Amino acid sequence: MFRLETPVYPAEGYSSRLWTRTQKQQPVTVEIRPHFRDIQSQAYFIVLTSIATFVTMASLASRITNPADQQPSQTDDAANTPVATATDSLAPPQEEGSNSQGLVESHYDVEVKLSDLQNDTHSPLYSVSNFEDLNLPQEIMNGLLAMNYRKPSKIQEKALPLMLADPPQNMIAQSQSGTGKTGAFVLAVLSRIDLSKPDQPQALILAPSRELARQIQGVIQSIGQFCTNLRVEVAIPGIVPRGQGIKGSAIVGTPGTVMDLIRRRQFDVSQLKLLVIDEADNMLDQQGLGDQCVRVKKMLPPNIQILLFSATFPDHVMTYAERFAPNAHQMKLRQQELTVKGISQMYMDCPDQNQKYDVLCKLYGLMTIGSSVIFVKTRESANIIQQRMEADGHKVSALHGAYEGVNRDALLDDFRSGRSKVLITTNVLARGIDVSSVSMVINYDIPMKGRGDSEPDYETYLHRIGRTGRFGRVGVSISFVYDKKSYDALSQIAEHFGIDLIQLSPDDWDETEQKVKEVLKSARAKPEYAPASIKA
């Protein structure tokens, strides 16, 4: 039996399955039904198109994890629209000096032995094979070696043979955040392209933001560093001059820009063999970039192989994805398996909205143990919080869709390199960003969606917190609640994913510090990790 210490709310008359209302400031112990754990201990299954083959892969002994993001409409990635109150959607970049490498974080006291995790049958990083078994060309193997990728993760091991089989077949692949999906499709891209035609686009990768497109370009270049003549270009706003063709065997772009380039005949798609859509649920959602992706697809060769990747595929998008990528092999996760065990999910019960800022400032010391990302709802609040924190002597930067592309690139590069350690942002960076030093994610505003922000945005929550705990590392997420609405929303998110949330109190900073440090200084992301206070 598991227990959760809950906070409680000033507002009257509500209760949730995970948290129960009680008198203000009086924690109450709630029993969490074992049901969710049982469900979690199943999961991850592969559905092959004709025969549904279920492969039990993981038993998530404890839930200590994460979620996601959502998107606006029609525009490329919300860049260059300097609307102060606007919200942004997704995004991510390319990291310098991060990854693989025994997962030793230089900035703080965290060491994860990847080999242990990859031998744990319950881990999404587990695999039975080695890269040698995947019959990859030697130059790609050399690239993996240089990146210190010793063993494939589960998604890489399972998806790659299916993606590379001939005749090519479509693929819809889901795996938790930070488990190597990018590596998986990059290996497919590099294996499929003909390096003797470096200027001829053969693979197109679509991503929801310029940051993620740049990051993916970097991963292709890194894994493909020994592939002679490899040329990878990005198709993002402001990069390709008018009238000039985009040359490269692999093109990574945002859908709006790619669409424009094809229409203006700056992008020769005639020889494209492969279309990859990263963050595919968001990209295909008609509320987001779906329309643009459909238009792009219509302009591509009809027999192109389509690969769709994401950590989340809500049911309504999955139906659509199956139409977009017909007869696809599918690798799916069950709902209760979506969280990453290395992420300890906490929440702070703030006295009221105004005091959220004070709580944030008090957390600053913990945020700089590693690097941190603070997610807020609007560009305007990102700016305001940045200005206030700077005025109060803290070093923070802000990045959102109102900035010019080059500024966004520079801000993210600074964050990757550790020149800046605390980044305030909107959902534009919620998806895909891979910066291994990120040890803390703060949901200053709980992600909401729908008309009037009427419901929690489950996927965005998962993607946001997935900016930490990358590939077996540990991390902490802290979600701020301050009223009934935010409390209920987080409660629903916890229930949706079967998460045990850990409460932090703004009245006891010693305890808060101890709980956070206990996670960040732990030796590795143990599957069963949970602070003693919430253990059975």
Ligand SMILES: Nc1ncnc2c1ncn2[C@@H]1O[C@H](COP(=O)(O)OP(=O)(O)OP(=O)(O)O)[C@@H](O)[C@H]1O
């Ligand atoms: N086989 C591997 N061995 C070691 N490190 C790896 C391996 N595959 C990927 N990585 C590293 O793990 C980190 C996370 O990988 P990646 O960004 O591909 O995750 P993802 O599943 O695409 O995440 P997200 O859901 O956030 O998009 C990266 O730093 C990457 O370099």
